[in-house]
Amino acid sequence: MDASEPPDWRDWARRIEDLYEKGHLFHQLGHEEEALASYNQAAALCHAHFSQWEWGGVFLGLALNFKACALVDLNRMEEAIPVFDEAIRSREQHVRGDGFVWDAHDIAVFVRNKGLALMRLDRHSEAHACFETALEAFTSCDQKEEMACTWINFGSLYTRQGRLDAALATFEESLKLREESLAGETDIAKADYAYTQFCKAETLFKLGRSYEALEAITHAIPLQRSIQSQTRDPSDREHLTDTLTLRGEILARLGQVEESEECLCEVARLKKQQVRGD
Secondary structure (H helix, E strand, O other): OOOOOOOOHHHHHHHHHHHHHHHHHHHHOOOHHHHHHHHHHHHHHHHHHOOOOHHHHHHHHHHHHHHHHHHHHOOOHHHHHHHHHHHHHHHHOOOOOOOOHHHHHHHHHHHHHHHHHHHHOOOHHHHHHHHHHHHHHHHHOOOHHHHHHHHHHHHHHHHHOOOHHHHHHHHHHHHHHHHHHHOOOOHHHHHHHHHHHHHHHHHHHHOOOHHHHHHHHHHHHHHHHHHHHHHOOHHHHHHHHHHHHHHHHHHHHOOOHHHHHHHHHHHHHHHHHHHHOO
């Protein structure tokens, strides 16, 4: 065993990973306070037992990032920012060698998450700087999926600023990258591609470009139907509902009343299913 490794580190690592999984489950169930408590416990174990060990720093950074994300979900943005900062510092102190690709990846994810919290606080210039830092890191690591996600974040920021043309350009950049991953035919790739098409369609609709918006949203719906039919996950049903609602609004603006009503009827049916728990 390396002299820097703490005794019984594997047992502690398993305990911490169990707390991660517990926190993730609470998050999926919408129990954010319980999720936060699990991540707090994980961070405390890391601090207490091996925060100065290389892999301990990795565990600590992850725990703090998860904790900060839980605070964001609880709308406690001001509390989340310093926790993100601590996560970033912890991870930067434990970069292996000349910089392992997953070190750069993790740090960039933490920075991007901090940017999302800053954006929700309307601290737009700081958020933009975080997204730029993250995008540069993901590009250097050739992490195309993360690059695509970060372009979406830029688009969300520009939308908040009322810069719809700039937002549309970022969604187009994201789609170029998403189309490459779509060839893998995984549910995650399909969901990400569909969401990006939704963002593009919503922006085009706001810009008054309804026919283009209809084309974009039409690409998203079959993918979301496929995912929702397989997973039956409430969040997937919610995404499909949002997309159908937007399509109905676009069709109504174009004067296609009957097709619009069909969309809204399907939305009502999906919402009833969600209430019943079908």
